[in-house]
Amino acid sequence: MLPPGKIPPEKLKELVFSRLGAPGERVLIGADLGIDAAAIDFGxxxxxxxxxxITGAExxxxxxAVHVNANDVATFGARPKWFLVSILLPExxxxxxxxxxxxxxxxxxxxLGIAIVGGHTEVTPGLKRPIVVGTMLGEVEKGKLVTSNGAKPGDAIILTKWAGLEGTSIIASERSxxxxxxxxKDFVERAKSFIDMISVVEDALTASEVGVHAMHDPTEGGIANGLHEMADAAGLGFAVYADKIPIRDETRRICEFYGLTPLALISSGALxxxxxxxxxxxxxxxxxxxxxxxxVVGEFVKDPERRVLIENGEERPLERPESDELWKVL
Incomplete structure (x- = not known):
């Protein structure tokens, strides 16, 4: 039985990536591990x-839906412009x-200056809560495209904002x-307000202007899964320092209350x-x-087997989360 959340990488390879239709002549970047968007050549x-x-929030x-999809496009150095959305409502x-x-x-x-250009809306039997599925389109000059699989050994890993922002906001709203x-009440309202930091469009476009090798927004599975996805995409390992990963006090306390791991909590809003x-x-x-x-929280390393968290001078493997910590609460 498959666990809740993202399908495990080995199952994606076996069941999904082996069934991708006809080859795309103009596809510059297609479906693969750690790749959150496709890039298609338009001259x-x-x-x-x-x-x-969006399945974990109501x-x-x-x-x-808008911001999570816009974030994925922006991590390629592209400005999000057009959005299609399917809305599935419970009976x-x-x-x-x-x-x-x-x-x-x-x-x-x-x-964000995005046009909603199409989609689908229906009442769907069997659903317990609404589900919204978005598709975001954006564009970038060919020479400025940033690939999510472009990390190099020795690259610094930079994290913007804080870990677990989206998960903290969702839990604060759903369990207020x-x-x-x-x-x-003040504590919960602060935690809810983390939703206001969910966009990484400005983060990504700012970083791409300076010049970077890869960007990725850590969604399901949080920072831990995001690190594995970037490493998967580039065929690398990583070493990150626990004390350098910024986590808000509200996130720490909510995670302690529910017995959650902050680094495996959905983290849209961080880049x-x-x-x-x-x-x-x-x-x-x-x-x-x-x-x-x-x-700067760590670096990518050449050995793909070395994926470690360094804490108090000791390193231990940073395991890939089986599912997001959010599901333990919802």
Whole structure:
């Protein structure tokens, strides 16, 4: 039986990547491990396309759908421009539910300058909560395309913002009454507000202007899974330092309360960047100048078997999460 969340890499290879239809003559980057978007040759421009569902949240689901998909496109150095969305509603949904989802989609897309150009809407038997599936399209000049599999040995790993932002916000929204009794209303409202930091479009476009080898937004499975995905895509290993990975106090306390691991909690809002060592300082400085928190947390290494977390001077394997920590709560 498959676990909740992302399909394990070995099953993707066996069941998915062996069945990808006809070869695409103009496909520059296609489906593979650790690859969150496709890149298609359009002459002097490259079309970047990504698709993602929102399945772990009900409140603000339209907001998440736009930003999560926009993030994937931006990690290729492309500006998100066009969005298609499928909205699946459970039986018994009323018009207000659909209206609110569309309001969230409209407001979020408008803020990023994105046009909603199509999609599908239906009431689907068997669903327990709404599901929104988005497909984002963007474009970038061919010479400025950043590939998610471009990390090099010795590259610095830079993390923007903080680990577990999206997961913290979702849990605070979905379990607000329980958390308010434990931590108080102000604490829960701060945790909910992490949703406001979910976009990495500015992070990615800022970093790509300085010059980086690869970027990736860690979604399901959090920072831990994101590191494995970037390493998978480039055929590398990594060494990261536990004390350098920034985690907000609200995330730590919520994770302690529910017995969760912060590094395996869905982390949209953070951006992982692979940058040449000599440019790492410039990338961090450019991000900080925009008011975006950024930290060098480790480096990629040549040995693909060495994937370690270093804590208190000792290193241990950083295991790939079987599923996101969010599912333990939801």
């Amino acid at each position: 002097d421009k490259v079309l970047v396309a990504s698709t993602d569902p 409140e603000n689901i339209g907001f998440y 018994g949904s009323d018009e207000r539910t659909l209206e609110q989802i569309m309001e969230d989609l409209h407001a979020s897309a408008s803020k 009454e329980e958390l308010e009794r434990e931590f108080g 992982m960047i692979s940058a040449p060592g000599e440019k790492a300082g410039k990338v961090v400085a450019a991000l900080m100048e925009k008011g975006i928190n950024a930290s």
